[in-house]
Amino acid sequence: MKPYRKVAIVGAGITKFIHKAKETPKELAWAAAKMTLESCNMKLSDVDAVVHGTAPDAFDGVHMKGEYLAEASGGWNKPYLRCYVGGGTGVFAPAQAWLHIASGAFDTCLAVCEEKMSNCQPHPQGAFLTIFDNFLERPLKPNLLWIFSLEMNRYMSTYGLKIEDIAPVSVKNKNNALDHPSAQAAEPVTLQDVLNSEIMAWPVHRLMVSPTSDGAAAVLLASEEKARQITDKPVWIEGVGWNLDTAYWTNRDLCYPQYVEKAVRMAYEMADIKEPKKEIHIAEPYDPFAYKELHHMEGLLLCDKGKAPEDLALGRFDRQKGSLPACPSGGLLGVGNPIAAAGMMKVCELFWQLRGEAGKRQVPGQPKKAVAQAWGDLMQVGTVLVCGVN
Amino acid sequence: MPAAITRVKGKIPIENSYTSGLAGEKTLKAIKEHGEFIGTSCPTCNWTYFPARMFCERCFSRILENDKSVGPEGTLEAVSLVNIDQSGKKTKPYYVGLIKLDKADTKLLHHIKGAKGLVPRPGARVRPVFNSPDKRRGSITDILAFELV
Ligand SMILES: [Zn+2]
Numbered sequence: 105m106k107p108y109r110k111v112a113i114v115g116a117g118i119t120k121f122i123h124k125a126k127e128t129p130k131e132l133a134w135a136a137a138k139m140t141l142e143s144c145n146m147k148l149s150d151v152d153a154v155v156h157g158t159a160p161d162a163f164d165g166v167h168m169k170g171e172y173l174a175e176a177s178g179g180w181n182k183p184y185l186r187c188y189v190g191g192g193t194g195v196f197a198p199a200q201a202w203l204h205i206a207s208g209a210f211d212t213c214l215a216v217c218e219e220k221m222s223n224c225q226p227h228p229q230g231a232f233l234t235i236f237d238n239f240l241e242r243p244l245k246p247n248l249l250w251i252f253s254l255e256m257n258r259y260m261s262t263y264g265l266k267i268e269d270i271a272p273v274s275v276k277n278k279n280n281a282l283d284h285p286s287a288q289a290a291e292p293v294t295l296q297d298v299l300n301s302e303i304m305a306w307p308v309h310r311l312m313v314s315p316t317s318d319g320a321a322a323v324l325l326a327s328e329e330k331a332r333q334i335t336d337k338p339v340w341i342e343g344v345g346w347n348l349d350t351a352y353w354t355n356r357d358l359c360y361p362q363y364v365e366k367a368v369r370m371a372y373e374m375a376d377i378k379e380p381k382k383e384i385h386i387a388e389p390y391d392p393f394a395y396k397e398l399h400h401m402e403g404l405l406l407c408d409k410g411k412a413p414e415d416l417a418l419g420r421f422d423r424q425k426g427s428l429p430a431c432p433s434g435g436l437l438g439v440g441n442p443i444a445a446a447g448m449m450k451v452c453e454l455f456w457q458l459r460g461e462a463g464k465r466q467v468p469g470q471p472k473k474a475v476a477q478a479w480g481d482l483m484q485v486g487t488v489l490v491c492g493v494n
Numbered sequence: 495m496p497a498a499i500t501r502v503k504g505k506i507p508i509e510n511s512y513t514s515g516l517a518g519e520k521t522l523k524a525i526k527e528h529g530e531f532i533g534t535s536c537p538t539c540n541w542t543y544f545p546a547r548m549f550c551e552r553c554f555s556r557i558l559e560n561d562k563s564v565g566p567e568g569t570l571e572a573v574s575l576v577n578i579d580q581s582g583k584k585t586k587p588y589y590v591g592l593i594k595l596d597k598a599d600t601k602l603l604h605h606i607k608g609a610k611g612l613v614p615r616p617g618a619r620v621r622p623v624f625n626s627p628d629k630r631r632g633s634i635t636d637i638l639a640f641e642l643v
Contacts, residue, residue: 127548128515134549141554148554165510175551223510230508238502 107206107374112331112338113198113491115144115324116452121288121440124222125318129164130176133218136320136445137178140214144324144334151324152210154179156186157197157217159443159480162231165223177216177322191392191480192346193217194321194447195487199344201325202489211327218320219442228316235482251483253305255358256395260307262359263410267307271298272416273394274311274437280423281434283464286449288440289315298394312394317440321448323455339458342473343375343490351482364403364477367486372405375490377473380405384490385471386457387421387428388450390479391435400477401430403486429467432457447478447487454491517558521545526632529624531565533598534558544598565595567643570618573606589614593640605639612642619643 117139119125119132127135133156141147156177161169170186177184185204189196194217201215221228232248259265272295281290291297293311301311331338347366349356356362368380377383389400398412406428407415415421421430433439433453436446454474456462473492479485514522517534521544524532533544534557541552544565548558573591578584589606591614606614607623614620620640630636 126513126516128513128518131515131517131548134554138549138554138556148552162506162508165508165512176549178554180551220513223512225509225511228508231506234504234506238504242504243502 108208109206110328111202111205111325111341112328113323113341113451113455114326114331114334114338115140115146116322116455117143118286118321118449118452119319120286121317121319121442121445121449123288123315123317125220129166129173129218129220132220132318132320133173133176133216136218136322137176137214137216140322140324146324146334148178151178151182151212151214153183153204153213154185155197155201155204155213155215156184157188157193157215157444157448158186159188159190159193159219160231163219163221163224163228163443173218177218178214183210189346189481189485189487191390191443192447192478192485192487193444193480194449195451195476195478195489196346197444197448198323198325198341198451198489199346199487202341202344205325205327211330213325214322215325215448216320216322217444217448219445220318221316221442222318249305249308251353252393253308256307256393258358259395259399265410265413267299267309268295269413269417270395270398271295271309271312273391273397274298276416276421277391277397277431277435277437278311279438280432280465281438284434284439286319286440287434287438288317290434290438308393314392314436314441317442317446319440319442319445321445321452323448323451337459337493339455339491339493341489342492343371343373343377343488345370345374345486345488347486348481349484351484353483356484360409361399361403361479361486363484364400364479364486364488365405367488368404368475368477371475371488371490375492377490384428384473384475385469386432386454386467386474387430388433388435388453388474388476389430390447390450390477391431391437392441394437396479397430397435400479404475404477404488423465423467432462432465432467443480447476450476450478451489454489458491458493515548517546517548520561522632525636526630529627530563531595533562533564534560535562536560541599542597543600544595544602562597564598565622567619567621568593568595568602568640570606570614570616570620571601572616573614591620591640593620604634604637607639607641609642614642
């Protein structure tokens with residue numbers, strides 16, 4: 105796929121990610137959307153179209169949640185689209201907004217993602233229970249952790265990895281998040297803290313799991329001509345990609361996220377990136393679990409298969425000294441995981457990092473190219489955005 | 495219970511606990527404590543929302559602090575006589591209507607009380623009937639219905 109015209113991110117905004125917000129989902133979505141417009145001195149009337157990303161209706165407990173959130177996302181009396189690919193939504197939404205503009209249909213598009221998981225009682229896990237097959241799996245009383253513990257185990261056994269090789273992801277991300285003003289789960293944890301935390305489903309420990317969160321995040325996209333009028337620091341979306349593997353999760357080889365590779369190859373081709381390991385300066389891989397960051401770094405072709413833990417141990421992913429900082433934001437493990445908004449948080453991070461506006465989180469050396477990725481649906485979707493500055 | 499081999503029963507085991515939000519809380523509190531209708535209004539759009547909103551959907555301004563007292567009387571905009579309940583069963587007929595409260599630009603859905611020999615019709619003036627203060631709990635049902643003036 106070759107884009108018809110160039111598209112840039114020109115503004116970004118995010119609410120705090122917290123365990124239980126007093127605001128309604130609408131109030132959260134509006135806060136992020138409003139902050140985004142203010143960040144680039146734009147008004148609602150300057151927005152041509154709106155894309156909203158939000159995960160299951162069940163979380164907010166509102167059926168037709170896309171419609172429910174429309175005017176809070178700036179969609180009143182405008183062309184409006186809600187998109188949803190589970191956890192992958194946060195990167196999928198800006199990719200759909202990109203399509204709106206790259207196609208020539210619109211000059212500006214606001215992409216807003218919101219999630220309020222605290223509405224869901226007794227726990228949002230209840231909504232996930234029905235993703236399992238009604239005849240083969242649900243009678244066994246599975247929970248979501250079954251998938252992740254088995255996937256982590258498969259990753260470990262394929263490459264001979266130990267829990268100690270993976271746990272440092274939590275240490276890095278939770279510490280990175282100490283510098284993120286929106287962070288919910290930032291903590292100065294040590295490797296011992298992670299290894300000593302409760303084993304929820306071996307080998308997954310509690311501190312290797314992101315929290316449930318309420319929050320919203322947004323970006324404003326504009327065509328090249330419009331972007332240059334709005335800002336002198338546009339962040340170009342150079343490539344987008346998404347891909348779906350089979351819904352029969354048991355039949356995938358869980359040691360490698362092929363759907364991520366397929367998605368990122370689409371994005372790299374569009375962005376004309378031939379050697380991602382050298383050309384990408386910052387990565388925001390989806391990290392709801394510690395092993396997932398490593399898994400995804402490999403799927404993004406930024407590490408050799410099975411070698412991400414080694415790169416991690418060598419400090420390659422460190423924000424200050426690493427050659428390829430991963431999750432400088434603090435990721436889902438540190439900032440929090442309001443599903444759709446979590447992926448969008450990663451896109452916001454690329455925007456601030458590439459503009460040199462990430463404050464204490466700023467990756468040194470004037471990074472020029474970065475990739476954000478999210479993962480979700482029935483654990484089989486990869487969504488990717490490659491951004492760059494000149 | 496049908497045989498498991500052809501059919502199994504299941505449900506999504508969740509309940510939801512909804513927040514009224516910063517704006518919703520303001521309106522519900524005013525109803526509960528003062529039997530009063532507090533909305534918020536947007537000076538840019540000259541538009542008043544009831545119940546209160548945090549933001550104006552037309553221009554995106556924050557209007558949470560811009561309280562405006564509306565009603566308590568209003569005008570019926572549309573009305574229906576309903577013969578079935580939520581589950582579709584036949585029930586004693588009751589009126590519902592859309593009410594445009596005085597000074598508000600939005601409409602409120604509520605039960606409408608008919609009166610002897612008087613049928614609620616669009617354009618009719620109505621006023622709220624509140625539950626007694628000790629029984630109010632900060633809910634839209636603290637208003638029992640709107641009655642014809
Ligand atoms: Zn307004």
